[in-house]
Amino acid sequence: MKQNLTLEAALEIVLEQAKPLEEVEQLPLTAAYGGVLGADLLSKVSHPDTDDTAVDGYACRAADSQGAGVGNPVRLKVVGQSPAGKPFAGGIGPGEAVQVFTGAPLPKGADAVIRVEDTLREGDFVWLMKPASSTDIRHKGDDLVMGQVYLRKGDFLTPGRVGLAAAMGYDRLPVIRRPRVGVLATGDEVVEPGRPLPYGGVYNSNSYSVAGLVEEAGAEAVLLPKLADDVERLRLQLQQTGPLDLLVTTGGVSMGEYDIVRQLLEREGEILFWKVRIQPGGPLLFATWNGLPLMGLPGNPVSAMVTFLLFGRPFIFKRLGRNDPPYHRLQALAESAFEANPTRQAYRRAILRWEGGGFRAVSTGNQSSAVLRSMAVGNALVVLEAGRSARVGDVVEVIPFPGSAGCWR
Template sequence: MIPLDEARARILAGLAPTGPETVPLAAGWNRVLARPIAARLTQPPADVSAMDGYALRAADAVEGATLRLAGASPAGKPYAGTLGAGEAVRIFTGGFVPAGADSILLQEDATAAEGHVRVNETVMLGRHIRRRGLDFAEGAELLGAGRRLTARDIGLAAAGNHPWLTVHRRPRIGILATGDEIALPGEKLPEGGIVSSNAHALAALVASCGGEASILPIAPDDPAEIAALASSGGFDLLVTTGGASVGEHDLVQKALGRDGFVLDFWQIAMRPGKPLIWGKLGAVPVLGLPGNPVSALVCAVVFLLPALAKLQGLADTATPTLRALAGVDLPANDKRADHLRATLTPGEGGVWIATPAARQDSSMLAVLAGADALVLRAPFAPKLAKGEPVEVIALAALGV
């Protein structure tokens, strides 16, 4: 068995980001930039008013003064003249500040009548003006490559006048469940069989992280059929479930070996999920997950999510963790890194309390579905008392 961190590093080292493609701005959400975005204009393009009111000179805007209204400057229709002494221009939020003006009098601090405006409160120099380039200047980098785009980023790209974005192509992930005993949901179960949950759970995870998943037909325990389905091609990563252990019916390595599969490693010092395969089938990386549903999904969190991040060109592939306090006493750990399914409840001072489920069997998908987090326990970690800090992976934040 190899250590978990070494396994993850070797997986990531064997992957490269997908190539770039151009998509409309509206399709850019949750995609990862392949090239940085620079501003194509200056924002705002001129000094503009931050409020509705009157543009004027601060020297004229003393309490009690009366100024002549020379015109108006609504957004999109700038005042064409130059403001003179004793004059004001009616202005609205976003309107260009006229030449000669240096401040804005709020409309609630003024009284307008018969072509004049009375100043009811003295105005400070420069008040309520957004200067040209306050947000960004033309040519400034707005968003860097390797960034997953949020709704805020889409708005910034739009403000920078970008109708198109260059992003990494969505990675294509093939998902192949194996085993004579499994059937897809809704199909007739074979005698002694079970419903296959892994493929759909993994496909949902892939989609939530920005990939494109293809669920392949279930492969029976026949090396030739496993090899044929695995070689159907066109994938950036092939993920198999089941057949990764050492039993007579654990055939993935044997089946793929017919087509030149090269094994990098097998078996990891972790729980759940010890029998995990990593290698290459020609140019296609292959991640072989265990068949137990909890093992498959925990391994997907630990290894598939960082792999998807690498394939999409994300600058940071680390799985985010947070600190919590143990809700119960935890025993000393053995040689395998443990991932305890746990609930999170708020404690004093906003600190989360992580309480592992009483039963941690790797077949119990209901326990995983009801969990909020995985409590991480390093190999040979000493026993831990209730209330002591633990590191956890929050599942909902990852779309799991």
């Protein structure tokens, strides 16, 4: 068993166990949002499929509109109309124009368009107050070319990408099966919300914060019943758990008499590493139990969330084969001091905002790993190397939380 690893060394071991999933589901477009594409997609159509107009106005021959101006308007005969979906069937000859609407195919013989606001209609004629041009013509294939790949395996399916797939002609998409991640809180003192809280008890926040992070990362959270500090009951729970791609536990991974997760894995599993040189989250444990990857997060609420973001989220991203990184690192100006840990890399909660052309970070206050409200108020982690505190005005490295400014999706 490896101990006291750097974040980089520990993450490498975690990712070795994250084998990409091969199962692909064919989902309708409305069910594909937030999924990961399971195959390259080539466009079934060109878009536009012919030259069309980007504005409402009149299509004509550019040569017929030369020299037009407010003091010298040019008159053209309007020979037809071309709304989107009902293209003009004829062609345009010298001195003629066709009224066109946005998205309408360009009539045969036309090579220019003038916007309606630069014209004056008079019966069957239109006066042009400026020369027509090709600027407002969208040429065939400007957006999509039939047979070209525009979405690739591993792409996260944002609304824009689902919309693009629809524009390419797809009504169903191949989507990687979501990994099933079990979430299990342990501890005699842990009580489910809504029940009376006994003396010395604490409500189970870990299951719900971690499950939310699991879902946000693109996996399916399987919330397991909270477990008391009993090794035999933990074994039974694991035996009865259905198929999972990862089991995440909170609590029970330190060195105490009641740290049941570590005790069971020492006897029956394979602990790949225990303890990482980070704060918060140092007691993190990663193991396998009967072939199931198990990530033992510390019990303190902040430690559980931070370690999942740093290790659980990358595990899920790799299993899904996502093309984008699980988190980004950016630079921000510190507007408050951030205290380092003398021997471990520290992750301090901060409020990140964009101001004056750059990111700025201010501390959420108390940095105790038991102060969960710092994860609710804050939207980023400031990364400090061991022994290197940050003063006001220093440039610091920051990891934004999912969904926040500069987010990593």
